[in-house]
Amino acid sequence: MLRKAATSALRRNASNTSTSGQARGLMTYVPSPGDARRQTVTLIPGDGIGPEVTGAVTRIVEALGAPIQWERFDDFGGLDSNGKPVTTVPKEVLDSIRRNQVCLKGTLFTPLSKTTATESLNVQMRKNLDSHVNLVHGFSLKGLPRGVIRHQDIDIVVIRENTEGEYSGLEHEVVPDVIESLKVITSVKSRRTAEYAFGYAYLNNRKRVTAVHKANIMKMSDGLFLKEFREVAKQYPMIQSSEIIVDNTCMQLVGKPEQFDVLVTPNLYGNLVANVVAGLCGGAGVVPGANVGDNVAIFEQGARHVGKDIAGKGIANPLATLLSTSMMFRHLNLPDFSDRLENATLAVVQSGDTSLLTPDLKGTGTTATFTNAVIKQLEKKSKGRYD
Amino acid sequence: MRRSLLGAASVLRSNAIAPESLVSRGFAHTPGQPFTATLFPGDGIGPEIAESVKKVFSAVGASVQWDEQRVGTTADPRTNSFVSRENLDSVLKHRIGLKGPMATPIGKGHRSLNLTLRKELQLFANVRPCFSIPGYKTRYDNVNLVTIRENTEGEYSGLEHEVVPGVVESLKIITRVASTRVAEYAFKYAADNNRHKVTAVHKANIMKMADGLFIKCCREVKEKYPDIQYEEVIVDNACMQLVKNPAQFDVLVMPNLYGDIISDLCAGLVGGLGLTPSANVGHMGLALMEAVHGTAPDIAGQDKANPTALLMSSVMMLRHMGENDMASRIQNATLDTIAEGKYRCVAM
Numbered sequence: 001m002l003r004k005a006a007t008s009a010l011r012r013n014a015s016n017t018s019t020s021g022q023a024r025g026l027m028t029y030v031p032s033p034g035d036a037r038r039q040t041v042t043l044i045p046g047d048g049i050g051p052e053v054t055g056a057v058t059r060i061v062e063a064l065g066a067p068i069q070w071e072r073f074d075d076f077g078g079l080d081s082n083g084k085p086v087t088t089v090p091k092e093v094l095d096s097i098r099r100n101q102v103c104l105k106g107t108l109f110t111p112l113s114k115t116t117a118t119e120s121l122n123v124q125m126r127k128n129l130d131s132h133v134n135l136v137h138g139f140s141l142k143g144l145p146r147g148v149i150r151h152q153d154i155d156i157v158v159i160r161e162n163t164e165g166e167y168s169g170l171e172h173e174v175v176p177d178v179i180e181s182l183k184v185i186t187s188v189k190s191r192r193t194a195e196y197a198f199g200y201a202y203l204n205n206r207k208r209v210t211a212v213h214k215a216n217i218m219k220m221s222d223g224l225f226l227k228e229f230r231e232v233a234k235q236y237p238m239i240q241s242s243e244i245i246v247d248n249t250c251m252q253l254v255g256k257p258e259q260f261d262v263l264v265t266p267n268l269y270g271n272l273v274a275n276v277v278a279g280l281c282g283g284a285g286v287v288p289g290a291n292v293g294d295n296v297a298i299f300e301q302g303a304r305h306v307g308k309d310i311a312g313k314g315i316a317n318p319l320a321t322l323l324s325t326s327m328m329f330r331h332l333n334l335p336d337f338s339d340r341l342e343n344a345t346l347a348v349v350q351s352g353d354t355s356l357l358t359p360d361l362k363g364t365g366t367t368a369t370f371t372n373a374v375i376k377q378l379e380k381k382s383k384g385r386y387d
Numbered sequence: 388m389r390r391s392l393l394g395a396a397s398v399l400r401s402n403a404i405a406p407e408s409l410v411s412r413g414f415a416h417t418p419g420q421p422f423t424a425t426l427f428p429g430d431g432i433g434p435e436i437a438e439s440v441k442k443v444f445s446a447v448g449a450s451v452q453w454d455e456q457r458v459g460t461t462a463d464p465r466t467n468s469f470v471s472r473e474n475l476d477s478v479l480k481h482r483i484g485l486k487g488p489m490a491t492p493i494g495k496g497h498r499s500l501n502l503t504l505r506k507e508l509q510l511f512a513n514v515r516p517c518f519s520i521p522g523y524k525t526r527y528d529n530v531n532l533v534t535i536r537e538n539t540e541g542e543y544s545g546l547e548h549e550v551v552p553g554v555v556e557s558l559k560i561i562t563r564v565a566s567t568r569v570a571e572y573a574f575k576y577a578a579d580n581n582r583h584k585v586t587a588v589h590k591a592n593i594m595k596m597a598d599g600l601f602i603k604c605c606r607e608v609k610e611k612y613p614d615i616q617y618e619e620v621i622v623d624n625a626c627m628q629l630v631k632n633p634a635q636f637d638v639l640v641m642p643n644l645y646g647d648i649i650s651d652l653c654a655g656l657v658g659g660l661g662l663t664p665s666a667n668v669g670h671m672g673l674a675l676m677e678a679v680h681g682t683a684p685d686i687a688g689q690d691k692a693n694p695t696a697l698l699m700s701s702v703m704m705l706r707h708m709g710e711n712d713m714a715s716r717i718q719n720a721t722l723d724t725i726a727e728g729k730y731r732c733v734a735m
Binding site for chain 1: 557596626
């Protein structure tokens with residue numbers, strides 16, 4: 001469901017291949033004094049393909065000339081220098097993110113460890129910073145090589161509660177070989193997720209918000225999630241709201257994904273649904289995401305796969321992280337940098353030249369060829385609004 | 388233990404009938420001999436599609452006696468459900484059954500139909516073969532996988548409570564007994580049906596104890612099957628891989644919730660619940676095959692219903708009883724009819 005252009009009076013940017021199809025407005029962006037200052041953004045390259053894709057991003061951001069300086073934490077990863085699993089997120093990292101309020105992140109590895117005391121680093125970060133919304137934007141890009149995606153007209157945003165639910169980390173062995181794992185759902189967190197989802201839809205001109213649940217079986221927990229959803233829906237009468245059971249959601253997604261607009265879900269279902277959406281749109285290398293809370297926004301790939309099997313081979317696709325950086329620029333009130341980055345990146349993806357694209361997009365290129373191509377696009381004579 | 392269920396893979400790849408393996412079913416059945424099976428026609432389109440199955444069975448000369456059972460219109464106090472004691476005893480006696488879609492009765496104070504059947508018959512695994520139907524094109528071809536889902540515990544234990552107002556806890560239970568049981572079934576199924584790989588789907592990086600126990604049990608069972616490949620895939624990655632490249636999967640074994648979601652996702656890949664067979668497996672060869680789609684009351688009685696799911700489930704039933712010949716004939720006839728394209732139901 002691509003959004004239609006507003007009116008004919010609005011001019012489109014010369015190379016507008018914006019994923020949402022929205023026409024850029026005619027009116028200029030009026031900054032406040034001082035908005036052009038350099039902003040500090042925390043940068044966590046992480047593990048696996050993280051350093052490669054964030055490396056591509058930093059090169060491109062420099063070519064773009066954006067007013068960003070990075071506060072880097074290159075040593076922070078899932079394993080320390082001795083190869084042992086890191087159990088706590090370092091305080092400096094959390095302080096930096098709280099201070100800068102914006103972070104760009106690669107992927108952090110969660111080892112399958114025997115010790116139950118180890119909470120995944122990603123989960124720890126989210127809980128500590130209370131970045132309770134995970135937003136994933138899946139869209140079918142036009143002009144991708146044949147066979148990369150099977151559906152056109154996908155434009156789905158998944159808004160997932162990210163701090164409670166099944167990820168509470170509360171498990172214990174009742175008697176030997178019998179494990180209880182607690183899923184916790186609260187009205188407070190369900191409500192704020194629903195509020196974020198409807199607020200997001202309202203601000204982004206989205207038409208319908210659908211809650212994904214399994215309340216026919218988990219009547220109390222998912223029932224509570226739905227109750228809060230319905231209450232918030234009443235406050236947004238201009239936005240349609242609906243509900244769908246999670247197994248049916250997945251079945252519908254593979255058959256007819258264009259029926260969905262904004263999906264709001266508790267933690268676990270959101271993980272699965274976001275990954276299905278990412279898979280439909282080309283995979284972990286394509287779909288951008290963000291984790292948002294009060295005064296904190298962390299931008300990263302929508303599907304947080306560490307990609308150990310391709311790490312170090314130079315073939316990781318930085319597209320998802322680049323699009324996420326473009327989202328970050330919008331969040332930082334740098335809309336023109338966002339547009340330029342998005343346009344340059346998508347121009348390369350949709351160029352039809354598969355030698356520039358990474359293997360996950362059926363290309364024969366590498367991270368470097370893609371990055372260089374984007375930089376070249378940026379260095380071309382900049383196409384202003386009125387060309 | 389289990390009889391090979393739907394040997395779709397081997398039939399589709401070659402015309403050879405799957406060889407019979409001598410497996411103890413816990414009850415004797417010589418192929419070719421008549422046997423009795425419980426039949427729950429169900430509601431809505433249920434009775435019509437059940438009729439289709441009966442007709443096809445007589446056309447092919449299957450000597451199956453149907454013990455038709457109807458679920459009650461009031462709760463039976465002996466079972467606390469609309470499923471009566473007689474219904475259950477029928478399946479326990481015949482050890483094999485076929486079930487159409489059933490409407491969920493409204494009201495409280497009784498157990499749901501599926502829950503009753505599951506608990507009373509101890510149906511511990513749900514098996515759904517999903518394969519691309521030749522001649523019925525979806526965006527995914529080359530799908531040929533089987534989802535095996537643990538069916539008794541996990542997130543569906545129904546144990547929830549409100550800790551304080553606005554805070555709800557829901558318990559997910561994982562036990563060695565249930566996990567091992569379903570893992571053993573999965574590997575045995577793979578071995579019996581000439582499948583080469585079993586993939587355990589889990590989220591043990593987050594649910595370290597619960598899903599950790601599940602994959603530990605899978606690994607232990609794997610030791611007994613050195614010829615079968617085994618891999619573990621985290622559930623979110625599994626979802627992504629299934630929509631990108633489902634051909635890479637063979638047999639999937641999963642705890643309850645992931646199994647529910649993934650088996651529906653896989654059904655979606657090949658055309659939906661109207662085409663998917665399903666079998667619920669219990670101990671000592673007991674099995675209840677079912678059509679997992681809804682009752683479609685809006686088209687009931689109009690000769691429009693698609694009987695494919697129930698027919699394919701009945702094929703699974705025949706294979707389970709060792710009637711491979713008849714099973715293949717019905718399967719091929721059904722698939723050929725769909726492929727021919729001349730007589731397709733509205734839903735297709």
